[in-house]
Structure formats: C-alpha cells, structure tokens
Amino acid sequence: MGADREGRGRRRLTGVGVYAGCGVLLLTGCASMPDSGDLRGVESTPRQDAQVRVYAMPPRDDAKPLEIVQGFLEALTSDDPNYETARMYLAGKARAEWQPSESTTVLAEGPRAMPAPSGTEGDGGNILYRLTGQEVARVDAQHAYEPSGHSYSRTLHLTRVKGTKQWRIDGLPPGVVMGMSDFHRNYRSVNKYYFASSTSSGRLATVADPVYVRREVDPVTQMVRALLKGPTRWLDHVARTSFPSGTALKKGLGPLTPDDQNKLVVPLNGKADNVGQGRCKEMAAQLLFTLQDLMPTGVAEVELQRSDGGLLCELGEGRAATIASHGVGEGEGEGHEYFIDGDDRLVRMDADGSDRSPDPVPGALGTGDIKLRSAAVERDEERAAGVSLDGGKLYVGSVASGSSLGDPVVTSQGRTEDDRLTTPSWDGRDDLWVADRDRKKPRLLVLRNGVGEPLEVMTPGLDGRIEAVRVAADSVRIALIVEKDGKRSLFIGRIERDTDSDGQEADSDGGTAVSVVALRSATPQWEEVTAMSWAGDSRLVVVGRGSRGVQQIRYVQVDGSMPDGPEPAALTGMKEIAASENEGLPLVAHSEDGIVRLSSGSQWQKVVGEGSAPVYPG
Structure with missing residues (x-):
C-alpha cells in the first residue's frame, strides 16, 4: 500500500505541517497533511538519480488517524528493505502477521482513503478507513505481473493502543498497494532464466520468465532467491529448473555482491549438496543468464558452494553458451533482414543497417517465378518459407543458389485472399508455424522441421480467428493477433507438446500432439x-491504437506490462513491423513510404519505396 508519486513536484496541502510519515529522498521535503476530509495520492519529488534512496520515517507522537494512514502508505513506497518502518504503524496481530511480500496491488493513481461510514471515533477508540482506486495490475508472491481492470476497495482498521494511547493500524488487507508511478519508481522487470521442458534435439534452450523486483533493495539477492523458487505458475508447465527442489540460499547470509573481479559466490543449502558437475553447471548457467539481464555488466563468473562452504562448481560467462542456447544464438538474426520487394520476390539486406541495396535471396524464392506476399526465414538462415501472392499456398525452400521449390506444403481453401494463410513463423526448433484463416475451417498449423504433413494445433480457449503468428526463439511461447467482432487483440499463449519422462517428444498416431493454451x-x-x-526474450514491439484511438508503436512485455526505456519514434501509416530478438538490431517496417528502418537513437529512414512484409529470421 502506498501513495502515488506523480513526478510533477510536491504539492503542499494546508494542515498540520511536516509529518514524519513522509518519504525522504536523502534530502528534505515532504508533504503536509490535512487533518480531516478525504486522503488523496500525494505527489512526491521524482527520482533524479538511480542512486537516490527513498527512506520512510516512523510515526510521530500523538499523530492523528489520517496521519497514521498516510504515513503507512508513504512508508510502503520507500526503499526500506524489510518494511520495518511501515510496521511501526501497525499494532497487535497485524504487526506480527502482515506479509508485505504476499502481493503488490498497482492502482492507476495512489490509493484514496476516506473514513468509512461507521468509522467514527468512540466505540472504544476505533476508526475505519476505506482505500479505493482503479486497479490496473497485481504482482503476486512469485513476483509475476498480471494486468487487471476493476475497482479496488479495502479497509484499514485503526485503534488506540492501550497504555500509549497512540493510534495504530490493527487490521489491513494483504500485501501492499501503490499507484502506477510509484510502482515504476520502486520496481523493475527482470528476466529469470530456465530451460524448456521439451526438446527435439537434446540441446537445452533457455526460457525467459519476467518478474518484478524492487529496484533499490538488494536486487541481486532478490533475483537469486526468485530464481531458486522455480518458474512462475504460467510458465511452469513448459519450463524447468536444474536446481533440486527445495534449494535455497544458505541461512544467515547477507546481501550477495560480486567481488572486484565480477565473480559472485552463491552459498546454497543442503538440498544441492549432491548434484553432479553437469547439473551444477546448468544451475550456474541459469544464474549467469539471469544476472546478465539484471546488471548492465552482468557477472563474469559464478561459484556455487555446498552447505558446508565447499566448492560445488563454478562457471564463467564465456562457457555458459556451451550449456544452453540463449536468446539469439551465434549467427542467428545477425546476418540479414528480409522483405518482399516490388517484384514480389524475397530480398535481403545486412541487418546492421549499413546496407540499403537489397538483393534477391539465393534460391527459388528470390527469382520471382513464384510471386510472394510474405515470408519467414529459418533462424540459421538456411531455409525460408513463402506464401504465394494470393495467400493460398505455402512453400519451403533452401536459401542457396540453384535450389528449387517443390509442391506447396500447405494449401488454403479460403474464399478471399484475406481468408487464407498468414505470414509464417519459424520457432527455435526449426518447426514452421502458420494460420489458415479459412472462415469455414480456421486452424493453426505446425510442420515439424518445416516438412511433412502439417499438424493441426489444438487451441482450447481461443475466441476468435488468428490473424498473425509469431513464435518466440524459446519455442514455448507464441504471440497471436486474434480477431473477434472486427477487433484485433494481442495474446500470448503457451506451447505444450506431448513428451516422455526425459522431455523428448512422444509420438502418438504418427505425430506429436501440440497445443496452445493459457492465452x-x-x-x-x-x-x-x-x-x-x-x-527480445520477453518483449514485443506492437503497432496499434491505444485508448485514445491514435496509432502508436510501443514495446510491451509478455506479461502485459510496459517495460522501462524509450519507445520507438512515431511513424504514420505503418502496416507491418519486424524486430530481431537481438535488441541491438534496427526495427524495420512497411509504411506508406515503403520499407523504412529505425536504428537506436535515430529517426526512421527510408530504404526503398516499394516493398512489404519485412521480417528477421524467426
């Protein structure tokens, strides 16, 4: 629970002067409070520097009920590691049993507090305040973010403590609550990394699991603890950890901090004492990948210790990539960007943005013999799939000189071009995905290794028709644009495959059952x-219309939150967009000006006047 910091300077309210319940930014300044009427989110000084810490102050003597409520809410937006100051505003069982880590409720603005109709002093010295607002999201005990959209209404019960006669809170809702701007100041999104549960080649692949942790409260230790607890509930069905069940940090540890050689020592409890070297290095790789996402410089080396302090194993960042494929692998997505040119051929340019002279790809898809409307390129850039100009046929061919195309691997019977095949997508296992928009028989299809008979993917819970398909490099998450009643929305689904006890795909009736669930x-x-x-590993770039109806380009997280950092420059008339999971490569788009490109820190630049359907490998 906390007051919202709007970042427009601090508004001074008439009333009783400076209260001890206000947050402190290592400098002076806090808001004064009225002693009657409703309580609103107090606007506070915005953070000026990432190193500035916000501290709460305890309640002053003889503080009135409203001061106690405000002081408590303000204390929850501070960088107090264990909320000890906030707990000073509590009494009785509330002080002993309150679990702030249980959840964080995020409101559009700071919570409003008003005395409840029955909240009058008297009746033994008790008073009730109601907290209200518009809930936009909730972060659970696993640090997972989930959007919401309903009214928030909870109560705080205050009582006079016997003996001291001081007002304190003795009844409150679980967890904490704060406004959106306070949330963004206090928390940041970071990826934990696990391994895909199923595999077709035996090669481990990492899966990003985004969570929110407090920015200034020992984030390294927070992330290590969160990683050890395992994947969040949504991802747990398709991802696994190499840490044995029950593994935790050794009790009594202080903050985990890399040494001057950028090495992090992680002492574990006895649950991990007997793991072998192979499994231990997988555990260390998970830590390295996670800490690289948390810290700008990452961690150069991880050392895992047994419960007795002995060496379990160690792993350097240069060796982590030998343990598992992680994000964009070597040579994947770094060579070229592709689009369909004015002659309906698949062409490509260097992905670093230096090349503005696209060339037809080697092989049949670049000759123009078969006119194309869209394409997808395998992540190693050895094969490509192209959809015919009328949208009715999907071809797969080698991107090599002299190669030819065989028969189409998928054919749609849709009545119009808009009722046929979507742009295809390759996952990290070299499986090829496409949706058939035939209104009589809409379906999502996957071709294992891009060949053979297409398998229809089960989509329980899908409400609408799929208009676009993009599969993540981890092969366990899929992004779908779904149309219903003329409106198109973006959903993230979980890809589940039948597997045996070793995580290998289990064939049944000539094929592996594949489902997209939990949209x-x-x-x-x-x-x-x-x-x-x-x-990125857990980020998408999206084009559409926001709540005000104006076209915009934004980055979004797979959990529905908005990541920190700058947004892409605006561009009018955008129809299609392509990004690499290597976040350093330019965005490429099809707009009313043709094919355009946006590099970091620059403006959109025109590449060619005619072209459509830009894609990176994947």
Missing part, C-alpha cells in the same frame, strides 16, 4: 493491434 492479453489497455514482432 493471456499482452495489450489489455489497447483498442486495436495491427502488427507485432518479438523484440
């Missing part, structure tokens, strides 16, 4: 989504 909205506040592309 959740990635853009709950948007009115319409027209284009999207993966732009």
